[in-house]
Each structure stands twice: as C-alpha cells, then as structure tokens.
Amino acid sequence: MKNYLIKGAQLPGGQVRDLLLEGGAIVQVAAKLTPEAGVKVLDAGGLVVLPGLVDLHTHLREPGREDAETVRTGSRAAAAGGFTAVHAMANTFPVADTAGVVEQVWRLGKDAGYVDVHPVGAVSVGLAGEKLAELAAMAASAARVRVFSDDGKCVADPVLMRRALEYVKGIDGVVAQHAQEPRLTENAQMHEGVVSADVGLAGWPAVAEESIVARDVLLAEHVGSRLHVCHVSTAGSVEIIRWAKGRGIRVTAEVTPHHLLLTDETARTYNPVYKVNPPLRSAADVAAVRAALADGTIDIVATDHAPHPREDKDCEWAAAAFGMTGLETALPIVHELMVETGLLGWEDVARVLSVAPSAIGRVEDQGRPIEAGEPANLTLFDPSARWTVEPGDMETASGNTPVAGRELHGRTVATFLHGKPTVLDGKVVG
Amino acid sequence: MKHLLSAKDLSREQAVLILDMAEQMAATQARQVKKLPTLRGLIVVNLFFEDSTRTRISFETAAKRLSADVINFSPKGSSVSKGESLKDTVLTLGAMHTDAIVVRHYASGAPYTIAHSGWTDASVINAGDGTHQHPTQSLLDAMTMRRHLMGPNPLGQGLDGVNVVIVGDVLHSRVARSGVDLFTTLGAKVTLVAPATLLPVGVETWNCDVSYNLDQALAEVKPDALMMLRVQKERMSAGGGGFFPSPQEYTREYGLDEPRLAALPKRTIVMHPGPMNRGLEITSGAADGLRSVIVEQVANGVAVRMAVLYLTMTGAEGGEA
Amino acid sequence: MADTVGTEVLTSGDISRALQRIAHEILEKNHGAEGLVLLGIPTRGVPLAARLAGIIAGIEPGWDASGATGELDVTIYRDDLHRRPTRVIGLTRLPDGGIDGATVVLVDDVLYSGRTIRAALDAIADLGRPKAVRLAVLVDRGHRELPIRADYVGKNLPTAADERVTVRLKETDGTDAVIITRAEEQR
Numbered sequence: 028m029k030n031y032l033i034k035g036a037q038l039p040g041g042q043v044r045d046l047l048l049e050g051g052a053i054v055q056v057a058a059k060l061t062p063e064a065g066v067k068v069l070d071a072g073g074l075v076v077l078p079g080l081v082d083l084h085t086h087l088r089e090p091g092r093e094d095a096e097t098v099r100t101g102s103r104a105a106a107a108g109g110f111t112a113v114h115a116m117a118n119t120f121p122v123a124d125t126a127g128v129v130e131q132v133w134r135l136g137k138d139a140g141y142v143d144v145h146p147v148g149a150v151s152v153g154l155a156g157e158k159l160a161e162l163a164a165m166a167a168s169a170a171r172v173r174v175f176s177d178d179g180k181c182v183a184d185p186v187l188m189r190r191a192l193e194y195v196k197g198i199d200g201v202v203a204q205h206a207q208e209p210r211l212t213e214n215a216q217m218h219e220g221v222v223s224a225d226v227g228l229a230g231w232p233a234v235a236e237e238s239i240v241a242r243d244v245l246l247a248e249h250v251g252s253r254l255h256v257c258h259v260s261t262a263g264s265v266e267i268i269r270w271a272k273g274r275g276i277r278v279t280a281e282v283t284p285h286h287l288l289l290t291d292e293t294a295r296t297y298n299p300v301y302k303v304n305p306p307l308r309s310a311a312d313v314a315a316v317r318a319a320l321a322d323g324t325i326d327i328v329a330t331d332h333a334p335h336p337r338e339d340k341d342c343e344w345a346a347a348a349f350g351m352t353g354l355e356t357a358l359p360i361v362h363e364l365m366v367e368t369g370l371l372g373w374e375d376v377a378r379v380l381s382v383a384p385s386a387i388g389r390v391e392d393q394g395r396p397i398e399a400g401e402p403a404n405l406t407l408f409d410p411s412a413r414w415t416v417e418p419g420d421m422e423t424a425s426g427n428t429p430v431a432g433r434e435l436h437g438r439t440v441a442t443f444l445h446g447k448p449t450v451l452d453g454k455v456v457g
Numbered sequence: 458m459k460h461l462l463s464a465k466d467l468s469r470e471q472a473v474l475i476l477d478m479a480e481q482m483a484a485t486q487a488r489q490v491k492k493l494p495t496l497r498g499l500i501v502v503n504l505f506f507e508d509s510t511r512t513r514i515s516f517e518t519a520a521k522r523l524s525a526d527v528i529n530f531s532p533k534g535s536s537v538s539k540g541e542s543l544k545d546t547v548l549t550l551g552a553m554h555t556d557a558i559v560v561r562h563y564a565s566g567a568p569y570t571i572a573h574s575g576w577t578d579a580s581v582i583n584a585g586d587g588t589h590q591h592p593t594q595s596l597l598d599a600m601t602m603r604r605h606l607m608g609p610n611p612l613g614q615g616l617d618g619v620n621v622v623i624v625g626d627v628l629h630s631r632v633a634r635s636g637v638d639l640f641t642t643l644g645a646k647v648t649l650v651a652p653a654t655l656l657p658v659g660v661e662t663w664n665c666d667v668s669y670n671l672d673q674a675l676a677e678v679k680p681d682a683l684m685m686l687r688v689q690k691e692r693m694s695a696g697g698g699g700f701f702p703s704p705q706e707y708t709r710e711y712g713l714d715e716p717r718l719a720a721l722p723k724r725t726i727v728m729h730p731g732p733m734n735r736g737l738e739i740t741s742g743a744a745d746g747l748r749s750v751i752v753e754q755v756a757n758g759v760a761v762r763m764a765v766l767y768l769t770m771t772g773a774e775g776g777e778a
Numbered sequence: 779m780a781d782t783v784g785t786e787v788l789t790s791g792d793i794s795r796a797l798q799r800i801a802h803e804i805l806e807k808n809h810g811a812e813g814l815v816l817l818g819i820p821t822r823g824v825p826l827a828a829r830l831a832g833i834i835a836g837i838e839p840g841w842d843a844s845g846a847t848g849e850l851d852v853t854i855y856r857d858d859l860h861r862r863p864t865r866v867i868g869l870t871r872l873p874d875g876g877i878d879g880a881t882v883v884l885v886d887d888v889l890y891s892g893r894t895i896r897a898a899l900d901a902i903a904d905l906g907r908p909k910a911v912r913l914a915v916l917v918d919r920g921h922r923e924l925p926i927r928a929d930y931v932g933k934n935l936p937t938a939a940d941e942r943v944t945v946r947l948k949e950t951d952g953t954d955a956v957i958i959t960r961a962e963e964q965r
C-alpha cells in the first residue's frame with residue numbers, strides 16, 4: 028500500500044493541516060510535513076477533510092435486484108459520494124433475515140472493496156411483520172449485524188416491535204423503524220395535502236408516520252431500548268422526537284437529503300422520479316426537518332439510496348416504484364442547504380454524516396477523529412466545485428436521481444478507505 | 458392548443474372559445490348531413506384503460522362526425538402490474554401514425570405523462586384520469602349551464618354570477634375537480650357538499666365553498682345548477698374504505714329526493730354526469746323531472762368533444778391548453 | 779395598423795359602383811330576384827352580401843332581402859387546417875326557407891386560390907341541393923389553384939404573389955377601401 032501525504036487540507040474544526048497516511052492509519056497530523064521519498068503527495072489546498080462518510084440507510088439491491096444495483100456498483104457510488112461505509116438494507120431477494128444472507132452481502136462488500144458494507148438484518152422473517160428473525164445469529168455472524176430494520180415496510184404490530192426492541196438489547200443492537208402505519212397508507216401515492224387534493228393522487232397523511240413514531244418512542248421508553256427512526260419527513264415527527272429526547276428516551280433519527288431539499292409540489296409533474304417512501308412533504312415540513320437537523324433533534328443524514336431500473340420509473344405515477352438515488356449527491360446537498368446557509372459547520376457535517384451514524388450502527392473503525400493513530404477513513408471535499416448532475420454519468424447503475432440537471436455545490440475529490448484511495452481527482456479508482 | 462389535459466390549464470378565453478365552437482358544432486348536428494369533412498384522413502385512438510362505454514361512444518361519435526378514422530383500444534387487465542406498459546402501448550400507437558390519443562386511465566396523471574414523456578407526437582386528450590380530471594365533462598356541463606342560465610344568446614359568455622352546488626363523492630371525483638376549476642374560471646361560484654369523509658384533505662384551499670349539510674347549503678346558496686355526483690357502491694363497504702355507514706343514511710343526508718327538489722328555486726337545473734344510481738344519490742323523480750338536463754348533457758358532450766378534437770388536431774402552431 | 783401603407787386601388791365610390799353593377803348583373807342573369815339566396819362568406823363576405831341584397835331590394839321592391847340572405851362559414855371544410863394556426867369556427871345561418879331549389883350566390887371579398895370557394899361548395903352540398911350556385915366577389919386577384927371562376931367580379935386586379943390585397947368595409951373596419959400592399963411595405 029502506498030503512503031499518502033495530504034497537504035493543506037482544512038480540518039472540520041477549521042485548522043489547515045498536512046496529514047500523513049501509512050498502513051491504513053493516520054500517522055501524523057501537523058501544520059507542515061515534508062514528504063519522504065516514495066510518498067504520494069496530494070495537494071488538498073482549498074479542500075475540507077472529513078472523516079469518511081457513513082450511510083446508515085442504503086439499498087444495494089443485491090442479492091435479487093442486480094438490474095437496479097449491485098454491491099459493487101452501489102459501493103462505487105458510495106465512494107464517489109465520499110462514503111467509506113454503508114449499511115445495506117435487508118429488503119433484498121432473498122431477504123437478509125438469516126446469517127447466511129448477511130454474510131453473503133458482507134463478503135460481496137469486502138470483494139468490491141470500495142466501502143465497508145455493513146448489512147442490516149431484517150427484524151421479521153421475510154419482512155412479513157409476523158415473527159422475529161434470528162437477530163442474534165446475524166449479530167454473531169461475520170457480518171456483525173447491529174442494525175435491524177424491516178425498512179420498506181413498517182414493523183406495524185406493536186407486540187412484535189416491543190419484542191424486537193427488547194431482544195436487541197442483548198446484542199447491543201438498534202431497531203431502525205420505517206414509520207408507516209399501513210392501514211392509513213393503503214394505495215397511498217404522495218403526501219396528503221393541498222397538492223394531493225389537486226392532482227388527484229391518493230394521500231399519504233403525515234399522521235401515518237407520526238403515530239408510529241409516537242408509539243415507538245413510548246415503547247422504547249417502556250423497555251429501555253435504543254430506537255432509530257428512519258427518514259423522518261414531517262414536522263410532527265420532529266416534535267415527537269424532540270419531546271422523547273427531552274424525556275431521556277434513547278431515540279435517534281435520520282433525515283434524507285431529498286426530504287431536506289424537495290417538496291410535494293414536485294408531484295405536479297407526475298414524474299415518478301419524485302415518487303418516494305416516505306413521500307416528499309410540504310414546505311413547512313422541509314423547514315422543520317432542516318431546523319431539527321440544525322438543532323440536533325435529528326441526529327444524522329442518511330441517503331435512503333434506492334436505485335430502480337428505468338422501466339420501474341418510465342411509466343404512470345401509480346405504477347412506478349418508490350425511491351430515489353442519493354449516495355453521490357448527499358454531501359453537496361447538505362453543504363448547500365446546511366453549511367452555506369450557516370445552519371451547520373463542518374464539525375457538524377462530520378457529526379451527522381460520519382460520527383453519529385457510526386455510533387448508532389456500532390461501527391468502531393469509522394467516524395473517528397482526524398488524529399494520529401486513527402484509521403485513515405477520510406473524505407476530501409471541494410466546496411467551491413460546481414457540477415451539473417447527469418444521471419448517465421453516475422456510478423450507480425440506476426438513473427433515478429431527483430436532482431438530474433441541477434447544479435450541485437461542491438464535490439468529493441478524494442476518498443480514502445483504510446488508507447487506500449477509492450476516489451482520486453473526483454474519479455473512482457479502479 | 459396541442460393537448461387538453463386539465464380544466465385547470467384553460468384560460469377563460471380558451472374555455473369560452475371551446476364552448477362557442479361547441480355551439481357551432483351543435484348547430485351542424487341539426488342538419489340532415491351531420492358528417493363534416495374537417496378531420497378527414499386523421500386518426501383518433503380512443504385509448505381506454507378503464508371501461509366507460511358512455512365517454513368512449515361520445516368521443517367516437519364526435520370524431521366520426523368530423524370524418525376522422527377512429528380506433529378503439531382497450532388494453533386488457535385492470536391492474537397496473539399486469540399487461541403491457543403504458544409506454545409500449547403509446548409507442549405502438551405512435552408507430553401507427555396516430556394524430557390524437559383520447560385517454561381514459563385509472564391512474565391520475567397518465568394523460569399528462571403520455572403528453573410529456575416524448576413517447577408520441579400526437580395530441581393527448583384527457584377523457585378522465587383516476588381521481589384527477591375529466592375536462593370534457595366539465596366543458597359539457599358548462600355548455601349545458603350556459604344554455605340554460607345565460608340568456609338567449611350564450612355565445613361569448615362565461616358563467617358569471619351562476620351558483621353551482623356539487624354534491625357527493627368529491628374525494629374520488631375527477632368530475633368535481635375539473636368542475637371547480639372550469640366553472641370558477643368562467644365566473645361561477647361553486648359550493649361542494651359532502652360528508653367530510655368524501656372531501657379531500659386540502660379542499661379548503663380550493664376556489665369554492667364547502668358544506669357538510671345539503672339542506673343548509675341549498676337553502677343558503679339557492680343554486681342555479683345542482684350537480685349530483687355518482688356514488689360508487691364499493692365506497693360503502695368497510696373494505697372499500699367505509700366512507701359512510703349505509704346507502705340509506707347517504708340518501709337521507711345527501712340524496713336529491715322530491716322534497717329537496719320541490720324546495721329548489723324555479724330556475725334551478727338538475728345535473729348528473731352519469732351513470733346514475735337511481736334511488737341512491739338521486740331519485741327517478743328528480744332524474745326524469747322537468748328540471749333535469751341530464752339527457753341534454755349527453756348530447757352536449759358530443760358537441761364539446763367535436764370542438765376539442767377540432768381545436769387540438771388542427772392548426773400548425775402547438776401549445777398546450 | 780398603418781393606414782398609409784400601400785396603394786388604394788378601389789375607393790369607397792368604386793366599391794359602391796361595383797356592387798351596384800354586380801347587383802344588376804345578378805338580376806339580369808337570374809331574370810329577376812325570384813329564387814335568389816345570397817350567402818356571405820365570413821368575415822367580409824357577410825356585409826357585402828347584405829349590401830347586395832339591399833341594392834337588389836331597391837331595384838325589386840317586394841323582394842324579402844333579409845329572408846333571402848345568410849352566412850356560410852366554411853372553416854370546417856377547409857383543406858389547410860393543418861398548415862395554419864387554428865381558425866375559429868364562425869356562424870352558419872341559412873334563410874328560413876333553406877337553399878333547396880334556390881339560386882345561391884356566394885359572396886366573398888377577394889377571390890385568390892379558390893380554396894375557400896371549394897370549401898364553400900362542399901359546405902353547400904351538406905346543407906341542401908340548390909338549383910344553381912354562383913359566385914360574386916369584390917376583387918379577383920388571380921393566382922387560382924383550382925378550376926374555379928367568379929360569375930360576378932367587382933374588379934380584376936392583376937397582382938404579384940407576394941402582394942397583399944386588403945379589403946376594408948365600413949361594417950367591419952370603419953371605412954371602405956381596397957388596398958394593395960407590396961412585399962417590402964409589409965414589414
């Protein structure tokens with residue numbers, strides 16, 4: 028492995044430093060380091076260095092839907108977006124509800140080698156919401172699963188949810204809930220409100236999310252467990268989580284870049300690229316989740332990267348699949364919406380996109396401080412770069428990005444995974 | 458005007474133009490020779506993903522009166538997951554050099570998607586999409602109202618000062634949505650009456666009044682036109698959503714019966730987009746009574762659709778309505 | 779509109795005299811007003827037909843001018859609907875007695891390609907079976923694209939294809955005049 032000297036990068040705290048990477052670790056951080064022979068020098072003037080980004084919510088689609096994404100293409104997309112670890116959601120075919128499937132995904136991630144792939148285990152067998160999957164077996168497997176989720180489906184049965192919350196205490200796990208009351212969202216197509224009334228698409232009420240969030244924080248309090256709320260999308264959910272945290276309930280929450288950026292007005296185009304679960308909400312909800320991310324009520328940004336093949340989006344809205352891609356565009360969107368506006372500083376970005384997701388997922392070698400002796404998982408980001416999103420030029424195998432044609436603020440220039448560059452000069456290595 | 462996708466897209470000028478042209482088209486239909494050569498050599502496809510014999514026949518008659526060749530195509534399978542994709546169906550029609558596609562679809566927005574997808578160059582006319590819009594229905598309703606309520610010469614006029622009350626399942630009704638849009642564009646005032654379960658969240662932002670009480674609304678509004686919407690029987694069962702407890706209760710609270718009919722002002726016309734559930738939202742006495750213009754609505758439908766086909770299929774300059 | 783652009787080729791007086799002459803020619807050829815129906819083609823054919831009917835009624839007292847005139851919109855019979863911006867459909871109004879067995883005189887302002895008259899003949903065929911159809915125009919500017927000619931012509935105007943002939947009438951434009959505009963003046 029080559030050694031790298033990163034020169035003149037701005038740390039999240041603002042100091043400009045040289046960083047020497049050796050053998051997978053950061054060995055020296057100093058104001059000025061002189062390269063020895065054989066060390067590759069990377070000029071990082073004007074770039075921000077962040078701990079490698081960690082996504083708690085990624086759909087890699089493999090096994091089963093390799094037409095949408097594979098572990099390899101999804102890993103490359105993640106690296107291109109500055110990520111060094113992703114959590115691969117369990118709704119694959121077959122479902123990741125056994126030690127065998129999670130180990131397969133974990134190995135595919137290792138073989139690809141672009142990011143650390145941490146499989147998420149299903150809460151219930153087959154995501155059917157009836158019977159607990161063998162959570163301890165998945166935790167004990169080579170994949171070391173700590174995050175469990177039926178994402179894509181809600182663990183709607185309150186008894187099953189209680190059991191899952193209790194059971195993961197023994198394996199230091201967390202249940203990541205996709206909060207969606209199923210009866211309130213039958214055939215639902217988009218956020219229920221002014222726009223749905225106008226365009227005649229079946230409404231998806233905010234209360235369908237909020238009622239589950241409210242129930243789950245109370246369950247988590249009752250049994251003393253950790254709860255993580257996936258893709259918070261409504262102002263009401265934010266209020267409930269704020270209240271729960273105030274009571275000392277062990278709840279964490281995520282928001283996606285698209286829920287920070289887009290509203291239900293996009294549905295007026297009937298373009299299914301904007302069809303997503305949970306749906307894009309009102310402008311008031313967008314303002315609420317931004318404020319909650321700024322004040323820490325929402326702990327992290329997670330992409331909910333959900334690739335779909337073209338044919339699943341090239342149709343009428345009701346027939347289209349839910350979901351949008353996000354790995355390659357997340358950091359520029361957070362930069363534009365949260366950093367340029369002064370809502371977050373770079374230390375906060377490091378927290379919401381690396382430190383906190385690592386802590387929630389119990390990923391020990393990620394989200395670490397940028398100091399000598401720490402693993403060399405790093406992202407170099409150029410905040411001044413401007414680029415226009417062209418779906419065909421992305422690393423992900425699918426084109427369903429909601430920001431096609433949009434000019435983004437900033438770009439990942441380099442990503443290091445355990446000291447090895449996965450992205451250099453803005454291009455995935457290898 | 459290249460497409461007609463939503464009544465919301467129509468300006469007052471465009472709407473009045475369509476209604477005026479529909480009057481001229483209606484005048485030609487009193488002749489012995491009813492067929493006009495206007496669209497000779499052009500192909501109109503009635504692409505009906507959802508059964509509606511009435512609307513299809515109306516469009517077919519309109520197109521044939523204008524000498525277009527008409528192809529009726531009803532793709533099989535009522536589920537979005539089955540059968541050929543919308544895209545492939547539309548591409549197939551494009552390969553047949555179709556000039557206009559009249560679309561009825563169970564999915565809201567399907568006509569919009571066809572018109573904006575780049576799959577076809579044809580004009581797209583929305584013949585009812587999901588719970589979104591049914592613009593030709595609201596146009597024929599407006600034509601009927603204008604004839605009855607706007608004096609002996611309706612040409613050039615809107616519906617200024619007309620009070621319209623629309624009663625029933627607004628939530629699932631494309632007729633109500635297009636009606637509110639078009640009638641208010643033309644200067645009418647619209648009041649929607651329904652149980653709260655059958656009104657969409659967000660209705661409070663529409664350009665109309667809303668009431669939960671039919672008797673109160675009729676007494677206060679004194680409507681010039683009263684439009685009863687069809688209640689789908691499947692909405693009553695718990696499986697279909699349980700929007701109201703029973704047909705009997707719905708009829709008591711929201712049905713047009715003889716006492717309510719008798720209490721209406723003399724000038725009030727009674728309308729229904731059809732097909733009717735006699736005895737549920739409207740009694741036979743009201744449907745067949747002197748105030749009823751329901752049969753006229755059907756006749757005006759052909760004239761309005763002739764005007765819409767003419768306006769979308771002729772003219773060198775495009776541009777969406 | 780720039781009133782001063784172009785050359786006035788018929789004055790108000792010229793137009794009156796031309797219509798007088800046409801009215802007399804119609805009566806002469808028809809041996810009186812019996813069975814005559816005048817159908818104006820919108821827009822300016824309609825007031826021209828009304829003026830002709832007025833003149834004829836002056837010559838033949840007792841002839842019911844208003845009962846023998848109508849207007850014939852030919853838009854829906856045109857063959858150029860796909861080449862031009864969408865045309866508004868006008869009113870078609872026939873005399874109460876219809877046109878069966880009548881001698882129909884179509885009245886238009888300018889005869890050019892002949893396509894409007896072709897459309898008018900199709901329209902008439904759908905409306906009834908007249909004994910004969912004649913054509914009266916204020917101006918014949920040539921450049922026919924179909925084998926059609928006028929029976930009564932106010933003025934034959936040799937024109938170039940890039941010239942424009944504009945007829946103005948008091949009823950529609952506030953003044954009577956026929957103006958030729960050359961291509962370079964149309965800018």
